[in-house]
Amino acid sequence: MxxxxxxxxxxxxxxxxxxxxxxxxxxxxxxxxxxxxxxxxxxxxxxxxxxxxxxxxxxxxxxxxxxERRMLRHGATMTATLKHIEGLPIAQGVPVEVYYGPEKVVFKKDKQEISIARSKITGIDCVTGKDIKSRQLAGAATGKYLLGGMTGAVIGSLAATTTYLVISYTSDGRDKYVMLDTAASGTFALKLQKDFKKHDTSAPSSIEL
The missing domain is CATH 1.20.58 (Methane Monooxygenase Hydroxylase; Chain G, domain 1)
Structure with missing residues (x-):
């Protein structure tokens, strides 16, 4: 107003x-x-x-x-505000605007913007805190999200029934990830996971043995 x-x-x-x-x-x-x-x-x-x-x-x-103007500026098709857990140079628990598009994923907090090119992203998964705790440093059975750098303090702070959005990517030859709390973001995380899987070109559609 x-x-x-x-x-x-x-x-x-x-x-x-x-x-x-x-x-x-x-x-x-x-x-x-x-x-x-x-x-x-x-x-x-x-x-x-x-x-x-x-x-x-x-x-x-x-x-x-x-x-709509912000989405256009970031080349995004979807956006939502999620709580940062791990992976960004931002304090844990801080709300972060997430802009998802065909070229990149942008994380914005106030005037700070961090982006990951879609070509570097290896997986986008929705996973519960219970599943993360049970696997801890082993990663997912599918191998799509890698949590090897997660500290015990972060693992202990995860709520068992809460769903987290895990964006896995490679940078400087290393596997990294960004984890966000999906609470209060509706179906945004599930839509991201579905869209990424639909357009993921990192894995071949057919394999010849």
Whole structure:
């Protein structure tokens, strides 16, 4: 909500309560009939609610346009905010904006942006804390996500029933990963996993023995 809308909202709210006070006094003094009081109150409330709906629609429309601009700037097809667990030069537990696109995955926190080229990504998996703890340093049975660098403190902090998004990639000849908490991100992580699997060209579609 911009400054102008805030001023109008405050003025409209003040006017509503002031008019209710005045009309209530007139009604109590029998200057205003019950029918007139009810009609006036109904009209004022409808106008006020209409203005609130207008402000909400304006706010959400502006937010949607801003989100679309950010996605376009990062070349993303999907975006969500997830909590960082491990793998980025960002504090653990900090919310991070994730932008996923055909060319790269971008992690943004305030003015800091970190990107991983899609060509370097070897796997995107959704895995529970229980599964990570049971395998610990061994990695997944599928071999798609590598957690060899995870510390015991991080492993101990994982919630067993929480689903984590693990993005595995290679950099400087080493296997690395980024882990994010998917809570409150809806189906974003599952969509990423599905899309990556669909367009992954790192593994051959046919093998000749």
């Amino acid at each position: 911009n400054k102008k809308d805030k001023i109008i909202f405050i003025a409209a709210t003040a006017f509503l309560f002031l008019s209710l006070f005045v009309f209530s006094a007139l009604f109590d003094d029998r200057i205003l009939s019950k029918a007139s009081f009810t009609a006036t109150l109904t009209i004022e409330l409808l106008l006020y609610l209409g203005y609130i709906i207008y402000l909400l629609r304006k706010h959400f429309s502006a937010g949607k346009r801003a989100k």
